[in-house]
Each structure stands twice: as structure tokens, then as C-alpha cells.
Amino acid sequence: MHSTLTDLARCLYGDEYGPTAACELAGEHEESHFIERLTFADAEEILAMLRTLCPQLVDGFLPVRARNLAYRLLLLQRPDDPALIRAAADSLHLHGPDWDDIAEELKQRAEALEAP
Structure with missing residues (x-):
């Protein structure tokens, strides 16, 4: 069993920036287990995974669907964090x-939160 969400994601999807540790379950992980773990992770654990596996935002092997879900879950936990909303x-x-309208709404929300 993986001790962190980052370790599980790294084992499941790989890591563009670092080696993937040997895992006795390699190849047997199900994405549903990762999604369940992500769903109940706290904001710090999700941020750690994103920062480790996708440090430049446009990179990494984390699938777009997982990245979008991670940000959605982060925003539910931290709805008033303009930097996170912008990210x-x-x-x-x-x-x-497909998501440009939502992205624009998020940017407007971040601006509104920072407005005096």
C-alpha cells in the first residue's frame, strides 16, 4: 500500500521527473482506488501531488481528468484562495x-476575492 497520494499516483501513472519506486502491486492498481483516495484527501495532500507530479502545470503524466478532479476537490476545500483558483x-x-468558459469564471472569481 502506498503511504501518500503522490506515491499512489506515481505508481499508477508514472513520474516524468523522478523514478517510480518498485511496487509489488505495479500493474495491478485500479484507477478507481486512486480516485477514491483523491476524493477523501485533504488539500495539502492534493497540492503535494500536483506540485510533485506536475510542477510546471503543463507537464507530468497525471491524466487531465485526474488533474481537473484534483483542482475541483481543492477548490471545494479552499473556495476563497485566489492563487489556487487561478491555478x-x-x-x-x-x-x-471545452473548459474555457469555466476557466474564465474562475479567473473572475479570483479577481473578485482580491478586490478591495
Whole structure:
């Protein structure tokens, strides 16, 4: 069993920046287990995973669907964090026009939170 969400994601998807530790379950992990663990992770654990596996926002092997879910869960936990809202918006912009409207709404929300 993996001790962190980052370790589980690294084992399941790989890591562009570092080696993947040997795992006795390698190849047997199910994405549903990762999604369940992500769903109940706290904000710090999710941020640690994103910062480790996708440090430049446009990189990493974490699938877009997992990255979007991670940001969504982060925003539910930290709805008033403008920097985090902007990072989520930037991620959406980078991964296709389907989410551009949502990304713009997020950017407006971040600006409104920072307005005097």
C-alpha cells in the first residue's frame, strides 16, 4: 500500500521527473482506488501531488481528468484562495477549449476575492 497520494499516483501513472519506486502491486492498481483516495484527501495532500507530479502545470503524466478532479476537490476545500483558483483556471485553459468558459469564471472569481 502506498503511504501518500503522490506515491499512489506515481505508481499508477508514472513520474516524468523522478523514478517510480518498485511496487509489488505495479500493474495491478485500479484507477478507481486512486480516485477514491483523491476524493477523501485533504488539500495539502492534493497540492503535494500536483506540485510533485506536475510542477510546471503543463507537464507530468497525471491524466487531465485526474488533474481537473484534483483542482475541483481543492477548490471545494479552499473556495476563497485566489492563487489556487487561478491555478485551476490555468490548468483548464491548457487542456482544451471545452473548459474555457469555466476557466474564465474562475479567473473572475479570483479577481473578485482580491478586490478591495
